[in-house]
Amino acid sequence: xxxxxxxxxxxxxxxxxxxxxxxxxxxxxxxxxxxxxxxxxxxxxxxxxxxxxxxxxxxxxxxxxxxxxxxxxxxxxxxxxxxxxxxxxxxxxxxxxxxxxxxxxxxxxxxxxxxxxxxxxxxxxxxxxxxxxxxxxxxxxxxxxxxxxxxxxxxxxxxxxxxxxxxxxxxxxxxxxxxxxxxxxxxxxxxxxxxxxxxxxxxxxxxxxxxxxxxxxxxxxxxxxxxxxxxxxxxxxxxxxxxxxxxxxxxxxxxxxxxxxxxxxxxxxxxxxxxxxx
Ligand code: ATR
Numbered sequence: 001x002x003x004x005x006x007x008x009x010x011x012x013x014x015x016x017x018x019x020x021x022x023x024x025x026x027x028x029x030x031x032x033x034x035x036x037x038x039x040x041x042x043x044x045x046x047x048x049x050x051x052x053x054x055x056x057x058x059x060x061x062x063x064x065x066x067x068x069x070x071x072x073x074x075x076x077x078x079x080x081x082x083x084x085x086x087x088x089x090x091x092x093x094x095x096x097x098x099x100x101x102x103x104x105x106x107x108x109x110x111x112x113x114x115x116x117x118x119x120x121x122x123x124x125x126x127x128x129x130x131x132x133x134x135x136x137x138x139x140x141x142x143x144x145x146x147x148x149x150x151x152x153x154x155x156x157x158x159x160x161x162x163x164x165x166x167x168x169x170x171x172x173x174x175x176x177x178x179x180x181x182x183x184x185x186x187x188x189x190x191x192x193x194x195x196x197x198x199x200x201x202x203x204x205x206x207x208x209x210x211x212x213x214x215x216x217x218x219x220x221x222x223x224x225x226x227x228x229x230x231x232x233x234x235x236x237x238x239x240x241x242x243x244x245x246x247x248x249x250x251x252x253x254x255x256x257x258x259x260x261x262x263x264x265x266x267x268x269x270x271x272x273x274x275x276x277x278x
Contacts, residue, residue: 001030001031002031002032002033003025003030003031003032003033003058003259003260004032004033004035004055004056004057004058005021005032005033005034005035005057005058005059005060005061005259006033006034006035006036006037006057006060006061007034007035007036007037007060007061007062007063008037008038008039008048008052008060008061008062008063008066008070009038009039009061009062009063009064009065009066010038010039010040010041010064010065010066011038012036012037012038012063013036013038015036015063016248016273016276017034017061017063017252018034018035018036019273019276020248020249020252020269020273021034021252021256022034023269024252024253024256024262024264027264027265028256028260028262028264030260030262032058037052037060039066045066045069046073049070049073053097056092057092058091058092058259059089059090059091059092059255059258059259060089060090061088061089061090061252061255062087062088062089062090063088067086067087067088067132068085068086068087068132070087070090070099071085071087071099073097074087074090074097074098074099075096075097075098076096076097076098076099077098077099078098078099078100078101080100080101080104080105080136080139080140080143081099081100081101083135083139083165084101084103084104084132084135084136084139085132085135086101086103086132086135086136087099087100087101088100088101088102088103088251088255089101089102089254089255089258089259091258091259100255100258101136102251102252102254102255102258103132103133103136103137103247103251104135104136104137104138104139104140104141105136105140105143105250105251105254106247106248106249106250106251106252106253106254106255107136107137107140107221107246107247107250107251108137108140108141108143108144109250109253109254110242110246110247110249110250110266111219111242111246112144113250113266114242114246115189115217115240115242118146118188118189118217119144119145119146121188122147122148123146123148123188123189124148124150124186124187124188124189125141125146125148125149125150125187125188125189125190125191126149126150126151126152126175126180126184126187126189126190126191127149127150127151127152127191127193128151128152128153128177128180128190128191128192128193128194128206128207129152129153129192129193129194129206130151130153130155130158130159130161130162131158131193131194133193133221134151134153134162134193135162135165137191137193137221138151138162138165138166139165142166142167142170147169147170147171148170148171149166149170149171149172150172150173150174150175150180150187151163151172151173151174151175152174152175152176152177152179152180152207153174153176153177154176154177156174156175156176159174159175160174177206177207178207180207181207181208181210181211182211183211184207184209184210184211184212184213185211185212185213186213187213187216188213188215188216188217189216189217189219190212190216190217190218190219190234191219191220191221192206192218192219192220192221192222192228192230193221194206195222197220197222197228197229197230198222198224198225198228200225202229203229204229205228205229205230205233206230209230209233209234209237209239212234212237212239213239214237214238214239215239215240216234216239216240217239217240217241217242218230218231218234218239218240218241218242219241219242219243219244220241220242220243220244221244221247222244223243223244223245223247223248223277224277225277226243226244226245226274226277226278227243231243243274245270245273245274245277246270248273249266249269249270249273250266253266
């Protein structure tokens with residue numbers, strides 16, 4: 001069987017997903033292709049999706065700006081995609097399109113592999129940001145049994161909306177950014193999910209890490225650049241760091257598993273991707 005996979009979005013020419021999925025195809029011994037399917041704002045989204053549906057693709061990834069726009073075109077939504085309100089992976093199940101969100105689970109897989117202790121003890125987590133990525137990570141952490149997860153955001157209303165979708169036994173306090181800076185020493189794991197720090201060579205850092213506890217793990221989901229001022233500061237303070245390219249790899253690993261049933265070990269891909277991004 002020939003797996004026909006791809007990515008829709010705009011712009012996607014510099015996407016690293018083809019590189020990752022071609023590695024997975026090679027490692028799995030499966031034959032297949034992973035194509036870039038660019039849909040521009042000038043194209044009719046509906047018409048492009050009709051073409052895609054009749055092409056019989058086995059599955060595809062969805063990236064900006066279509067992660068929400070795709071939803072009405074799907075036959076079914078998996079719960080994490082529903083809670084997150086965003087789809088990054090579509091699986092063709094006998095002609096029906098099922099939407100998933102692999103970002104949160106992917107993030108957690110990568111974190112668990114590097115820092116398994118996070119999931120063993122009563123870890124206190126702070127998520128910074130309240131967008132789609134934060135929503136996915138929040139739910140994935142709860143699904144892994146964590147129950148102390150606070151959210152800090154510039155606009156506290158958005159963080160409140162995420163907290164309301166928590167589950168029984170999960171304790172979530174909502175904080176403003178300045179408040180988060182002041183109580184930072186309280187957390188074992190701090191996850192930065194906003195785009196602040198993504199501009200090339202920027203000194204921007206979402207919050208000060210002055211009060212950081214040096215035993216903490218500090219994570220930034222930005223992968224380009226590989227390291228941000230936020231992570232550099234954390235590292236300088238002696239904290240453990242977790243890079244964003246890990247999430248990129250593991251969300252892809254989970255998507256590939258949904259399409260093919262093959263769970264490909266990440267192994268040396270992490271180092272190879274790091275080199276590509278440096
Ligand atoms: P994604 O879906 O990729 O997570 P998003 O939905 O655009 O992205 O969410 C962006 C997040 O980054 C939000 O938490 C946003 O804060 P607000 O809810 O207050 O808008 C945060 N963010 C973006 N730019 C920011 C800035 N300059 N300072 C602080 N927070 C910022």
